[in-house]
Amino acid sequence: MSLPSTAEVLIVGAGPTGVTLALALQREGCPGVVVVDGILQGENTSRAITLHAATMEAFELLGLAEQLDNEGTKVKKTIVWSGTNKIETTYFEPLSKYTKYNYINCVPQHVTERLLNQAAKERGISIYRPHKVVGIKPSTDDPKFTDVFFDTGHVLRARAVVGADGSRSKVRQLANVGWADPTGTVNANNKDDALSTMIIADVTATNPPPFPRDAINLILSTNNAVLWLALPGDPYPDKGVPKGETVFRVVCGIPAERGQPPHAPDAAYIQDLLDTWGPNNALPAGSPKTSISRVLWSSRFRTHSAIADSFFAQVPTLGDGTEEVKAEGGPVMLVGDAAHIHPPMGGQGMNLGIRDGVKLAPVLAEFVRVASANPSAPKAELEKPLQDWAEERRPKALTVIGLVKRLQGMLWVPHTTQYALGFIPYNAAWLRDSFLGLATKFEFFRVNGAYQVSGLGNP
Numbered sequence: 001m002s003l004p005s006t007a008e009v010l011i012v013g014a015g016p017t018g019v020t021l022a023l024a025l026q027r028e029g030c031p032g033v034v035v036v037d038g039i040l041q042g043e044n045t046s047r048a049i050t051l052h053a054a055t056m057e058a059f060e061l062l063g064l065a066e067q068l069d070n071e072g073t074k075v076k077k078t079i080v081w082s083g084t085n086k087i088e089t090t091y092f093e094p095l096s097k098y099t100k101y102n103y104i105n106c107v108p109q110h111v112t113e114r115l116l117n118q119a120a121k122e123r124g125i126s127i128y129r130p131h132k133v134v135g136i137k138p139s140t141d142d143p144k145f146t147d148v149f150f151d152t153g154h155v156l157r158a159r160a161v162v163g164a165d166g167s168r169s170k171v172r173q174l175a176n177v178g179w180a181d182p183t184g185t186v187n188a189n190n191k192d193d194a195l196s197t198m199i200i201a202d203v204t205a206t207n208p209p210p211f212p213r214d215a216i217n218l219i220l221s222t223n224n225a226v227l228w229l230a231l232p233g234d235p236y237p238d239k240g241v242p243k244g245e246t247v248f249r250v251v252c253g254i255p256a257e258r259g260q261p262p263h264a265p266d267a268a269y270i271q272d273l274l275d276t277w278g279p280n281n282a283l284p285a286g287s288p289k290t291s292i293s294r295v296l297w298s299s300r301f302r303t304h305s306a307i308a309d310s311f312f313a314q315v316p317t318l319g320d321g322t323e324e325v326k327a328e329g330g331p332v333m334l335v336g337d338a339a340h341i342h343p344p345m346g347g348q349g350m351n352l353g354i355r356d357g358v359k360l361a362p363v364l365a366e367f368v369r370v371a372s373a374n375p376s377a378p379k380a381e382l383e384k385p386l387q388d389w390a391e392e393r394r395p396k397a398l399t400v401i402g403l404v405k406r407l408q409g410m411l412w413v414p415h416t417t418q419y420a421l422g423f424i425p426y427n428a429a430w431l432r433d434s435f436l437g438l439a440t441k442f443e444f445f446r447v448n449g450a451y452q453v454s455g456l457g458n459p
């Protein structure tokens with residue numbers, strides 16, 4: 001399928017954000033939407049596991065909520081296991097007064113992406129792969145458009161460009177948009193950095209811990225956290241997992257003293273992590289030991305928080321990201337990880353990106369309609385609603401980054417004795433567990449936690 005030479009909207013990146021935006025634009029009747037991705041389908045790895053209520057409501061608009069619901073497990077609570085304490089920290093059931101999605105719908109990202117791509121195909125949306133964007137500049141034919149350059153030498157003229165191209169966004173770089181942690185540089189000794197290297201794996205296990213299947217389980221120790229979750233259905237039908245055998249998602253921090261984890265950690269590496277920090281430590285003495293039988297997929301990753309200075313930008317004049325910006329070229333918008341990134345605690349990133357796309361679609365479709373009907377209308381006037389969208393969206397991402405930083409700060413406590421007023425020793429983990437133990441006795445606290453995570457107050 002050859003790449004067209006013009007588009008009303010060019011979406012760069014066919015991850016969950018880009019494909020959702022394409023589906024939402026189609027629902028708005030927007031013509032000329034082209035989606036490109038630099039890699040072949042399926043080369044992206046599985047990451048997210050959560051679909052929150054606000055995101056399910058967004059998917060409902062696109063007619064996809066039911067299908068996604070059928071693929072997932074309804075998680076009703078999150079449980080922290082700290083030493084011998086079992087602390088239920090969030091409880092979703094009472095969110096029924098706000099939404100019918102009063103749970104976290106747990107679906108592995110590769111399954112969500114498969115359904116999105118399938119819907120795109122069925123609805124006649126073409127995704128062009130592999131086509132990597134390498135440059136943008138105002139069009140020489142019409143300076144209200146943008147010429148987009150591909151690694152193959154192909155040039156596509158677009159009225160609007162959307163960077164949905166992930167955290168290392170080329171579009172963001174080409175549009176010269178700054179990218180930084182909103183609370184400043186990360187200090188190597190602080191909480192933000194403590195869980196900055198992690199591994200993620202989907203495994204089968206013998207003697208899996210008897211944790212509730214409708215809960216996300218987090219095993220805490222003084223210097224680490226392990227997530228343990230049963231995945232729904234048969235997430236790896238091609239890998240010979242017998243039907244009905246449960247696959248578990250494991251995520252674990254790698255403290256700096258352990259060095260860099262392998263690119264794709266094997267069973268022995270993961271077993272060692274579990275023996276040190278995992279479920280075997282949270283269960284009563286003498287409980288059967290959980291052993292990894294097979295690793296179906298694994299990866300390592302680094303986490304940090306960053307946000308784009310603006311989710312709306314102009315096109316630099318010569319296209320290499322260094323020139324003075326003139327009021328030429330079409331608008332450039334940033335969505336998903338291209339606009340904001342943060343650690344995976346609370347399972348927020350993909351959810352926020354999907355909602356960026358669904359919220360942008362009506363504004364962008366209207367821009368295309370008005371701009372094509374009024375070719376001589378002033379650029380600033382035409383683009384104002386897009387700027388407003390960007391200004392409304394950025395604080396939502398800041399709210400999520402703040403939430404994730406608070407969660408991370410609460411979960412991770414240092415491995416050293418600390419001193420109040422410089423001389424009174426105290427154990428931070430004990431204080432945290434005592435506080436959580438007390439606060440979570442109140443349903444209000446647990447439901448409030450669920451509401452924050454659900455995105456209902458920050459759609």
Ligand SMILES: Cc1cc2nc3c(=O)[nH]c(=O)nc-3n(C[C@H](O)[C@H](O)[C@H](O)COP(=O)(O)OP(=O)(O)OC[C@H]3O[C@@H](n4cnc5c(N)ncnc54)[C@H](O)[C@@H]3O)c2cc1C
Pocket residue numbers: 012013014015016017018036037038039044047048049050109131132133134164165166167169170171200301335336337338344346347348349350351352353
């Ligand atoms: C371990 C881990 C666990 C996570 N868990 C959760 C979770 O539970 N819940 C949650 O909501 N989020 C989670 N996330 C975050 C989630 O994975 C991301 O937020 C999500 O993938 C972002 O989607 P995206 O479409 O914006 O970007 P991406 O998924 O990164 O897709 C970007 C696409 O752009 C393409 N691209 C890049 N550059 C170019 C170019 N120059 N030209 C053309 N195409 C290009 C790439 O090939 C890619 O396909 C997790 C992340 C990690 C690392």
